[in-house]
Amino acid sequence: MTSQLEDRKLDPAVALPAIDEMAPREPHRQFALKHEDCFVVSDSYGDIRGTGDGLFRDDTRVLSRFRLFIGGRMPSLLGASLSQDNILFTANLTNLATIGPNGSEALPGVVHIDRTRFIWQDRMFERITFTNYSAREVVLPVRLDFDADFRDMFEVRGTTRSRRGRAHDALVGAASVTFRYEGLDNVARQSVIAFSFKPDQLHPNHADFLILVARRDSRALYLEVGHSEAVPSSDRFRAAAARARFAMRSKRRQGATVFSSGRVFNDWLTRTRADIALLTTDLETGPYPYAGIPWFSTAFGRDGVISALQMLWLNPELARGVLAYLAHYQSTDTSVFDDAEPGKIMHETRKGEMAVLRELPFGRYYGGVDTTPLYVYLASSYADRTGDEAFVDRMWDSLGAATAWMEEVGAHNGEGFVTYNRAADTGLFNQGWKDSSDAVFHADGTIPKGPIALV
Template sequence: MTDRHHLLVHGSTFAAVGDRGDISGVRGGGSPDGLFVRDARHLSRWQLTVDGAVPEVLTPVADGDAARCVLVPRGGRLEPPAHTLFREQAVGDSSFVEVLRVTSNRPVPTTVRLAVTADADFTDQFELRSDHRTYVKAGALRSREVLGDGIEFTYRRAEWCSRTSITADPAPDAVEETGTGARRLVWTLELAPHGTTELVLRVIARPHGDRRALRVPRSPAAVNEQLLESEGAFVEGVAFPTGWPELAAACARGLADLAALQIPAAGPDGEELRVPAAGAPWFLALLGRDALLTSLFALPYRPRPAAATLLALAATQATGRGPSPLAQPGKIVHEVRHGELAHFGQVPFGRYYGSVDATPLFLILLGAYVELTGDTALARRLEPHARAAVGWMLDHGGLTSRGYLVYRADEGGLANQNWKDSPGAICCADGTRPTGAVMAAGAQGYAYDALRRTAGVARTVWSDQTYAALLEQAAADLRDRFQRDFWMPERSFPALALDGAGLQVDALASDAGHLLWSGLLDKEYGEVVGRRLLEPDFFSGWGVRTLASGQPAYHPLSYHRGSVWPHDNALIALGLARYGLHDEARTVAHALVDAATATGHRLPEVLAGYGRDTHPEPVPYPHACVRESRSAAAPLALLTAVGGA
């Protein structure tokens, strides 16, 4: 993240704090700070002062599962600080806890006045994005109630009600108004000579509809013990490559991040599940495509997320009864949000179906899961959902009528509905955007693989030979059509997409690597494409760019038109290995592992497209999710693709 924010993540809760552990609540610029639960900011200010002044940082917060810093009152060389403050913070389930330890540096008794200014604006995350949109909230009311040991903030709008409670031990001596809506909790502490005293502050967030009996964390140490236990369970039993310690470290870091990114979801029968969220800070929610790819990468090492993801997405599969025209029967959900704006329909993402590729990926994961685990019971339970998903691909998805999976820009939602879903991501080499319907190349590869894998499940588990044969024939026909319509002979490369008139969208893009992963291309074409992706205009030294440089549409800091995405490269590495291009797969894997090593063994959502030959360190993309589930699982995919080589 930019602006020196540090992320603390625990399931559907995250906090972004500054170098001194403060939350400013300032809007604009990069990613906002605060305590967020289920798409709403439950702490918008959390600022410490000592004797009325902001303390100076001796040791700033470092990235990790807890935020720790050391602060002192401002002073000079001739007047050393009278006391030192040791601050430690952590997030739990819908909670935030801080221990503030104050140690006297003087041989005589001293008095110190501490204050924490707190506020909760309950702003929806969509309001904090940099698109400058505003949303009307008629009748919204905020209130504050002083408690015996703290303060409670409440937000109401019609039936919507959210609360944030702050308690302290010892209780504050006073709770003061500030004139801004925030409240100042104040303590006057008497310190013995070289003595130490401690404050514990606990924050409980209660989003709308959450009626659980939440346990207040005792301390950051208790939260960290819980996190370490869950991280250990994710890492335990995975055989990391001993001959490649950097890949082993990236896998371990990724599994630990996946443990922290597990969020609650419900299955078809209401059963409680834990599924991978897409990423923090912007996408700590269930996104179909992201959860499916994450689960696929982790499947050989951790199959449980795959089963949970399949069940959660089956539970949210469209039935055609929703108000959105995108909620066509059998379609797998793109995004599920729980915030205020989604609740009142002011953003379309409460349950949003703007994805052309989540449905085939659902079928791919089901087939891969059954093949790896032999769990035929889940395949039988999900048979109606799988058949409905195939039905969507053949009917509303466009395979029968258009020959390909098709999407159209959704006004008010996503213009592009494949994995490159930013505006302008699907374009010609000169940057021209297609009009009308779009048939993205990568989605056709997913459809091909989905048909083949579902045919295998139909044949071996459902005992439906006729259905299996129909799907196999549909896959073969799709493969023949694709190589006729998408292949650009003059460039020896597939088009990025076809437009509504069936004309090729001719940008050279990394999506071709997804066709290797799905096996859609003939071997001869696949080998040509695989080697082409390692040419200097595509390969930055840190990975394959989303768009080859040298094209007018290329931009190294564009979200999808020249950047380097770890999960994109993980799919490419798997595809290269599938086509026997093992040296090329190792080149991609080593580049990504080097990038991870340079960033504390953690791969971000996306990197800038600048070449390694001109800049010796990977350049971050300015608005990337720091913890992103597909990137966290990408090292596992590399391990699958190349082993410990």
């Protein structure tokens, strides 16, 4: 039962407890949620602390800080988990000893705090439920700290920039705060944090609530973070969660399903299918498995092909989607900056501000030596698995261009190997699956010069 106490007046001028941000906290596991090109990474508390975590949309961090404090202190963690279908994140918390604004005290552990969160259509939904297990009502001073830095994914990863776009002052409404940023790419980005009822105090970077919960009762706060304003509510939360679960269930049911007599093995298979479904994004060309959350939540050529090969016996439709996407973005010209040559298959694609401005070559980058032969191999394997001659016929020109590129590279070095040698200093030094700068070396530890063949 939810308490109907919204109309009870609590004095917003009462001084709230100071926030203890420096309280020690052990490192905790990170949890990730994703839907299409939007994902969030937070810790076990559900907090976003502004390091490598955050809410990201199209390779841009649109929420860089999001932390919950109860009575000026971090709550105590009871546990955190993801639902089996990877849709819902839940943090189970409880209060430490809390002094209310009028001197009332809530003993430690009497209030259970449930933070439930999911992503649906570029929007983060969250419900924070406060359940009072004590024999009297409690008033909890609750603060949510937040910020949006609109950093490009590569900035979050450590790349420095000489200049950035313009960040506007936050717009504070009655029950929402809007952050805006105009990028150097002339794209206006916006992030709106909205609450289901008005905070007692609302500022550009935090919201303060005095949450009154009757004895043995509950009170819920709903909030949403998206690019447009909304009015969060229980109905919106439930409806969006149902749609998110239905969409994920549809993805998980694509292809064949394997069962065994072993419960643990079946659980492992279920988790694997859920993880593949989480990473798979529905693009215009079909489903595509993204490489990984958080830094690689985008289409990679090599990773997409290998994932499709491993799933081919269960779900050939994934391979079809990968082939269609890579064929669509196959290089048709030569670009030193992009490591592109006619017939070559894409290595990586990005949508962020730095990629659009070509501060980095990864908007559509072709520096992967093995992606093109893997692409041809996947097409052959798909044809063997499905007998889909009509699709292969449509791919034929693309496959011919890919094999022509491989033959030309082999003929150029005179040894028949498909070699790599980055064309620009901004590209990847090593372009095989081990692509860190020191991944390939001689027996004495020295770094070889290109061209390099991986055998």
